[in-house]
Every structure is written in C-alpha cells, then in structure tokens.
Amino acid sequence: MKxxxxxxxxxDKSxxxxxxxxxxxxxxxNVLDIKQTIVGGYFNMMTVADCSKTKALSKVxxxxxxxxxxxxxxxxxxxxEAFDTMHNV
Amino acid sequence: MVNISLEQALETTEMFAKEHLDVRTITMGISLLDTMTSDVDKLCKKISDKIFSYANELVKVGNDISDEYGIPIINKRIAVTPMSIITSSSCKKDEDYIKVAKTLDDIAKKLKVDFIGGWSAIVNGGMTDNDVRFIKCIPKVLSRTNLLCSSVVVGSTKTGLDMDAVKLCGNVIKDTAYRTRDKESIGCAKFVVFANAPDDNPFMAGAFHGVSEGEVTINVGVSGPGVVRKALTNTKGQDFTTLCETIKKIAFKITRIGQLVGLEASKRLNVPFGIIDLSLAPTPAKGDSISDIIELMGIEITGAPGTTCALAILNDQVKKGGIMAARNVGGLSGAFIPVSEDAGMINAVSKKALTIEKLEAMTCVCSVGLDMIAIPGDTSESSISGIIADEMMIGIINQKTTAVRIIPAYGKKVGDKVNFGGLLGMAPIMKINNFDCKDFINRGGHIPAPIHSFKN
Incomplete structure (x- = not known):
C-alpha cells in the first residue's frame, strides 16, 4: 500500500x-489515521492516507x-518513506 | 500502521519548511571514455549522444521525487570523465577545446541541469603536453560557457605536488577573472584547484566522474546546516559529549533523507546508486550557515579563538552520524566553509573577525578548503599560486582533500564587494598578505610525496 x-x-479554525x-x-x-492536538490555540495534525489509487500526487x-x-x-x-527512513532504523 | 508520532511528523516537516533541509544535488556521473576519437566533430556528436541517452530524464525524475516526497531537491547536475583525457587526441588548438566545451554547455542547457562538471585535468604526477594546452585554455572556456565547471588536480599524498601546475593555475585564475570581469569575475567561481580530489564528488565546481568509476552512477549531496543549528539551540551550556551526540543524531536523520532520494532516483533512472556525500553545504539564506553553528557552540563570532576546534567537532560528528545512515559514503563529506555562500561567514569577514589565514587553519579540519573567497583584483599570479601551494600542502601532508576556489575580482579592492547572486552569494573582498613569493613559485618542478611515518 502506498x-x-x-x-x-x-x-486553529473550523x-x-x-x-x-x-x-x-x-x-x-482513503484516510487511515489522524493524530491531532491543539496547543495554545494552534492546531497540529498528521493524517495518514492510502494513495494507491491516486493518479497524480502533484494535483493533490x-x-x-x-x-x-x-x-x-x-x-x-x-x-x-520520507518519515520512516528518518525516524526508524 | 504508520510508526510515526505527531511530534516526529512535525519535526520532519519543520526541517524542510523552516530549516532549509534539502538534498543539494543529484549528480549523474557519466563515463565518456568510450567517446574518444581523433576528430573533434565526431567527438562532440558522440558526447552529446551518450549524455542524452543517460540523462534525458534526470531533471524530470528529480522534480517528481521532490514533489512526491515533499523533499526539496535544489540542483540536478552532470559530471563527466576529466575532459583533458577525452579531448587528448582530438583537440590541438583553443578553438577545438572551445567547440567541445560549448557542446557540453549546450547539452546542460537543453537538459535543464544546473551545472555540468568535468572540464578537468588530473596532473598531480605531472602534465602532458595536452594537459598544458588544456589548462591554458580554461580561462577562454569559462568565459564562453555558463554551466560548465572546471577543476585541476595538482597534488596528492601519494604523488606530491606539481609546482608547474600550481604556477599555471595562478595564471588561469587571474586570466579567468579578467575575461569574466563584466560579471564580477564569476568565471573563477566555476574553477577549483584540488589536492587528493575524490573521483565521486557530486558538488560543484569540482565534480568529475573519475576514471576509476563505472559507466554511470547517481551520487547525492545532502545539506542541512539550518537543521543542525536548530538542534543545537537547545544545548546551550551543556558539555561537549551532549554537543557531539546532538550533531551526530541530526546528521543521521539528514543523511537518511539523502539515502532515500538517491535510491529512488537510481531506481527510476535505472542507473546504479553510487555514494552519498555527507556534507553540510550552507546557502546565503538566513540560518542556513556553518558560521551560525560555530557561533551557537559558544564562539562570539567565527574567527575567534576556538573556531577551528568547533569546526573540527562539527565535521567529525557529521561524518560519524552520517556513516551509519548511508550505504556507501564518498565525495567530500563534511562541513563546507565557503565565504560568499554563507551569510554568517560574510558577517564574520565584514567585522574583521575572520581572516584568510584563519580560514586556512580551518581548512585543516573542514571537508574541503579555501572556498569562494574574493580577494583584490590586483593580487599577483605568484601570490595566488602561493596560496594554492600552501593549501595543497595542508591536504597532501594530512592525507585529506583540500581545494582552492578563489576570486581575484577584477578592479576591486579591500572594502568592495562582489555579488554573484543565487547559491554563489555575495563576498566582501578579503585582505591578503602581499609580501612576495615569486622566486619560490618560479622554481617550477615537482615536490615529492611526503613521508607517511614519523607523524609529528
């Protein structure tokens, strides 16, 4: 799966x-996971999504x-992989 | 599931978005040995056919990887076999060399690569008649091309130092400065003199595809002084063990990104992956500076006592951290200390904290040598050769790569500035020692290789 x-x-805003x-x-x-937090009014989010069926990532x-x-x-x-190679051996 | 925390994800994206982490270059090395022929026109055709056959997709692949992985890839470059060899049987006069050089320059333009390197001669053991002709023509070549980079290897630990070549290079640098005087003598920024040059260096101006290399390879140069700087902001007042560990860890992360990009480029281009060059290459952008890192370690301004030690720590820890992150390490690997390309260095020179003599001391522990230093336009050829000889001997005796890329900016004097723009940056003209060394340089001949024992 890509x-x-x-x-x-x-x-943060709605x-x-x-x-x-x-x-x-x-x-x-397809969204697989969302990790999200708000600190001092600032929104932080990481979304993992399956892009196997996506034709052009450049369009996204x-x-x-x-x-x-x-x-x-x-x-x-x-x-x-950009995150995985950096943080996991 | 993805084994990444939100904090790690934010750390990585900040490195790219705010701290200038990038892959500085994907450099494709291409052997041109099989293009050699005695006819100049045939040579140009064969060179063109060969480079296009391998590098046609280089820029597109680089841009695609950059978009998909979200990793900035600043330059796409090509390095070829040292052209003094390739042109040896076909080029007998300046016009022949210029024809071949312009062919390479046109190829680079058509492929939209940022630079093409390899207008090089390896003469550390001595110069052939062809080498002399080739080197003498370098100023004309650099003044009539835009993307072609040139280098001459004048010495090595195994062979000693060719002082005839050192003398000639003083002349080449002065003549190049004159011939490109309408563009701040920019030709000199594309010419470097080496001792112990690596065959697989992806960085310009010194990249060439050495004769010991294979048919074609992808080499990657990583960067990221801004990321190291950010990591060190939290270590103020802590001991050297902590300092070293922090640099090592961050160098590991930076190098892993280079490894990923190199492998992916190699796969997509169907070209073997060569090496990662574990370098911290600064840019003129604010915060993307080696000098800033030195100052964060506790040095008031780069050039103050302690600077050489701080740089040595940085250089060594970058290698230690990067080695484990990469499959195959090569090139120049370490911290670059160019003056014009580093806003912190420019500041240190402007405040008179950093002199050319201190820079020379720093080159004993950095990855390369005297780099992108602008000096007065009236500096004599022999003084330039003297600076080269000093720097080469540091490398030869200490078994390391050293280099000189120096710009005697035509018509400029101490206090003036030269502005090259882009990655090459801006440089204040530095004062040099003007006492004479002409009789020393004019001796000519060859300095034998140094002894490898009795290291005192």
Missing part, C-alpha cells in the same frame, strides 16, 4: 479537517497548497 502523510499546523479530507476524498485517497499537492494559502495554515504532504 501511503502519504499530510502534516498541518497553524492557528473546517480544517473537513477541507483537507475533502481534497483527499476527491483524489481517491497543488490543491493542498491552494487551501494552505487561503487558510494561512502550513500544509505539507510527503510519501510515508
């Missing part, structure tokens, strides 16, 4: 999870970038 991890942080999962859903991704990336700019949130998407 997985991406989407990491989001920034000032609709963040809705808007991000909507983009994922529209690009044939540009849609996330668009929402990132609109919502003033930092949103980064990486294939899972």
């Amino acid at each position: 997985k991406v991890i989407i990491v989001v942080y920034g000032k 609709g963040i999870i809705y808007n991000i999962t909507k983009i994922l859903y529209e690009n044939a991704m 990336k540009s849609e996330l970038d668009k929402y990132s700019k609109k919502s003033n949130l930092s949103i980064n998407m990486h294939l899972e």
